[in-house]
Amino acid sequence: MHPNPSDAEALFGTDAAPPSPMAIRAGAFELAVDDGWLRHIHVGGTEILRGIGLTIRDDQWGTCLLQREETSAHRDDGTWVFRFEATTAGAGTLAAAFEARIRDGELTVTARLSSPGGFTTSRSGLVVLHPIEGVAGSPATVMHTDGGDEDGRFPDRISPGQPFFDIAAIRHQPRPGITVECAFEGDVFEMEDQRNWTDASFKTYNRPLAWPTPYRIEAGETVVQRVRVRIDGPASGDAPATPGERAVVPVHVDHDARSPLPALGMGHDLGEPVSETVRQTLAGIRPDHLQMRVDLRSRSAADHLRAAAAMLDDVGTGTGVNLGVILPDDAEPRAALQWLADTLEELGMAPSGVLALPAAYLRSHQPDGQWPGTATPDAVTEAVRGVFPHAAAGGGMLTYFTELNRCPPRGRIDFLTHATAAIVHAADDVSVMETLEALPHVFRSARAMVPTGTPYRVGMSAIGMWSNPYGVRTFDNRDRLRVPMARNDPRQTAQFAAAWNLGYYARARAAGVDAVALSSLGAPFPTMDARGLYPVFHVLRGLARAPRDRGVGTATGDPQRVDAVAWTRTDGRAELWIANRRPETTLVRIEGLDVKEVQCLDATVAASARGARDWMDRTAAMAVPEATLPPYGVRRVIGTAPGQEV
Incomplete structure (x- = not known):
């Protein structure tokens, strides 16, 4: 679910509403198609890949916007297919055709790139993103283009350089019982640790950084790249669905877990x-x-x-x-x-x-x-x-x-x-x-x-x-x-x-x-x-x-949806700030804190909050532990430890 277009300006600062992802379940795979990317690819309830997509960079490493002209998704004889055609916006034109297919437990993604007059780029091609949680520090096997294998690990501490070079395929286990192999065709691929830039992924991309940039895709040339994702694990069609979002996210305040802010x-x-x-x-x-x-x-x-x-x-x-x-x-x-x-x-x-x-x-x-x-x-x-x-x-x-x-x-x-x-x-x-x-x-x-x-x-x-x-x-x-x-x-x-x-x-x-x-x-x-x-x-x-020496512990039941920070005030009460990281409404339940007062900050009060410096000071009495957080909403909560008299 996504916000109404009328809310886009208050939520995002632009009237360009975000794309609506399309949830797909095909064979062993569950994923979302979002703005031309395959995102959050799951098998057996486990995220095996953060995403697969097409990235076009200009001669200054800027990301070129793609104007998609045709997009389709359908099933045909047991095969799920997603396609689009696109061209780059701005100076220079690169035409792209993207196709993703799922059949018999295999996901195949193909990109074809061409330019009628030639195109100067720092990098253009398919990108595969591995997630970081459960993957950082874990073993991986890399198959090289000369046929040799290399046993290694995804970096635990963030690698300043590329963890793996010359990748023909990479195999890893996101959890016991599931082995994922990504094979690459059409160029020389290597991996970088995108946590360097706070991206939550390891990225495998085409064209080594050691090669000269920018380079040309010449007029009349067609570049074809392909990624094949094979799964050894749950049988095709037997994958359990990824867990749905829980109705309530608990937010726990631990008054004994004290540390500075x-x-x-x-x-x-x-x-x-x-x-x-x-x-x-x-x-x-x-x-x-x-x-x-x-x-x-x-x-x-x-x-x-x-x-x-x-x-x-x-x-x-x-x-x-x-x-x-x-x-x-x-x-x-x-x-x-x-x-x-x-x-x-x-x-x-x-x-x-x-x-x-x-x-x-x-x-x-x-x-x-x-x-x-x-x-x-x-x-x-x-x-x-x-x-x-x-x-x-x-x-x-x-x-x-x-x-x-x-x-x-x-x-x-x-x-x-x-x-x-x-x-x-x-x-x-x-x-x-x-x-x-x-x-x-x-x-x-x-x-x-x-x-x-x-x-x-x-x-x-x-x-x-x-x-x-x-x-x-x-x-x-x-x-x-x-x-x-x-x-x-x-x-x-x-x-x-x-x-x-x-x-x-x-x-x-x-x-x-x-x-x-x-x-x-x-x-x-x-x-x-x-x-x-x-x-x-x-x-x-x-x-x-917030008093810097009075931080207290917080824990949320779903850190990918809700964040929280809390401290003890000088009057002895506790203050908790909660944020909804999601574009849909989230219900939270506050634990370890008897709620006394609350104030909200979200798109529904944007006009009022814009003109009032003390907006978050205008708390209202509330004694229930549940709170509804609208998209990207923030709540300020004041209360006491259970049984505390202030």
């Missing part, structure tokens, strides 16, 4: 103007700290710092500052940092932490590729320590976990940091919400890079991308569509982002992350505009007011 920060790009809405955001949310990025390549860097100092003085929230510093590649790091320290001292700004990197490290580099000839990140960290003796000297990256994983700190650091973005590879609603599943893997892998006890601070993170390490720019999104690698994702303005951000914070808290910066004061990830507040504003304002 992450400090909540927000980003602030000093190249963006300090508008009135920026000031209102800072005053309204009052985050624990700001993750400020200053680019010393800019001739206006001093003016940018001056504007930030004036904003902090005027608003007067006492918010701390962590600096992310971009150094010119040709600068001597200590001299550039000394200029920055002198400027900050004149302005009365004393950052609590500093991470500095040469600009070349805003780009992504393959682990075995050519690395910049600038000062190394470790050398710059030591320069920071000398110039800013009273600030923590950070190690890590200003961009994303991928870049950190490929270049982890080797020297002494005072904290580890990186950011994340949810739309590097895919921008549909399902994939974006599934990035939350990858966060525990990211946090665990990052922690393993540094000595135990090293503070871990996640930098400015959001659905959109503030920077593109994989191309020359982030991608224009003036039409407010769901576009990968876009700076301005429309869901930032809508209910979807409220649920996603609460889920992000809940996972950071469960992983023991010390601090996390979500959204930004202004562009690129604002929480309000001149017309009013976005739903994410209310979530961040609520989280910012």
